[in-house]
Amino acid sequence: MAVSLNRLKKRADFLRVAGLRRKWAAPGLILQTAPSTDTEMQADSLRVGFTVSKKVGNSVCRNRARRRLKAAVGEIFPADATPGLDYVVIGRRDTLDRPYSLLLQDLRTALKRVGALRAVSVEAPKEAQAEA
RNA sequence: CCAGACGGCUGGACGGUCGCUCUCCGGGUCAAACCGGGGGGAGGAAAGUCCGGGCUCCACGGAAAUACGGUGCCGGAUAACGUCCGGCGGGGGCGACCCUAGGGAAAGUGCCACAGAAAGCAAACCGCCCGCGCCUCCUCGGAGCCGCAGGUAAGGGUGAAAGGGUGCGGUAAGAGCGCACCGCGCGACCGGCAACGGAAGCGGCACGGUAAACCCCACCGGGAGCAAGACCAAAUAGGGGCGGCACUGUCCUUCCUUGGAAGGACGAAACGCGUUUCCGCGUCGCCGCCCGGGUCGGUCGCGAGAGGCGUCCGGUAACGGGCGUCCCAGAUGAAUGGCCGUCCAACCCCGCAAGGGGGGGACAGAACCCGGCUUACAGGCCGUCUGGCACC
RNA sequence: GCGCCCUUAGCUCAGUCGGAUAGAGCAGCCGCCUUCUAAGCGGCAGGUCACUGGUUCGAAUCCAGUAGGGCGCG
DSSP: OOOEEEEOOOHHHHHHHHHTTOEEEOSSEEEEEEEOOOTTSOTTEEEEEEEOOTTSOSHHHHHHHHHHHHHHHHHHHHHHBOTTEEEEEEEOGGGTTSOHHHHHHHHHHHHHHHTOBGGGOSHHHHHHHHHO
């Protein structure tokens, strides 16, 4: 079943997700997660935010990196990401040149290593919460 | 054909698939959400934010002045400009053409290091020369050393710059002292709207440079910026009003009908929490409705414009005018794309060549809008012109 | 959107209302001292003064334009 995606927009949310330090750095991207604080959110939805800093390049490069990440998230998250969490995807310099198939793999492994991959069953989020 | 100068245009193409945003139509809904279909969707620089405007708010009696900042040959264009066009002066190039912050230094002040005698008003270090004095030599005419008083700016030397240059005359030596030419200053008059150009004649020549040093003169500038500004408006906590329920004691003040109402102070009680007594903490009415300020959020501002294209007319041109035609991005953690395929260029390699292989698009992303400037940029195309070579 | 500042040796900074050799400390190299090292002493080298133009006789300094970096306000 698919999950509906919402956008993370507040600076405070980004800081909160980064502050939990639950992250995985893949060659093409970095993924951070945290339990969502949005109580009104529905059970089958999640929130994603994107960060591409000036280290990546000028505005054309940053825009392109963010669009590729958006496309990758739109392809993978509805089926494979655990709902009820907030995610932050951070672009790197290699996001621009990395082949798209590898970028998708990066996102899957990042979801797995961060403990938010739905295909690994329901155990993973509990472990993650226990660690936190 | 080679080399070069100037101006303009362009800034990959096609297809598949999955998406985003705005809008229109149809369906759907109380209204939305949503579904289907059609259409629009980054740039010449969107950039830097260096100027000029529109727009909005604030301030202000029209405004002027001071301070501060800016501009700075002349004329024109323009809403305006530090922009553009045309012209002038100066410099560079064989040339097409290019560069040029280019007002005022006799309004005043400052500075011109080192070197040099002297650096801004004339002055005189080594020199040169006349005269006088002393001494020496002597072919008895003079020559030389030293000193004193003067005359000089030719020569030497310093410097970025030393108060016109060259030649002839002249003189004790010299000197615009005189003359010729060149330069310089003033300049009647002529041409030009002007900047400026030409120029008879006059002047023996003075008035160094620096204003991107202070400054003077002329002109321009009120301040802030779409996060401007306007509107709608949640939860929570304050403020105000109305109504209902509850309302224990003492004291004080005020008002009115034995009693009650309003406000204030004090303590207690009550209620809630900590299991209870004790003790501690919290509450001083509670509930409902309405009003106002205001935050998150949302809507407007927000794209028909100093607009694009075509054509005609005026103007050397910048530009202006008439007519016709078109509607051409509107996001807000921020859309305009992700992926795949084919092809055409740059570029690299092999080859004398035809060709073959690799490779993969430059700079760069709207944020209220417009006019410029500046900066970045793989390349491609077009036009005008200059110099040279060859041929007719 | 608006306002301001900085760039000088490998590093941290002087010099910034113009004047000819651009300085200081640390670091580096050489020598002295010491059994050796550190410290100390003496010496040496090291600079397109961010870049490009311009003004001036003369520019790190003044002016203009770029590039990079930093700060502040809403």
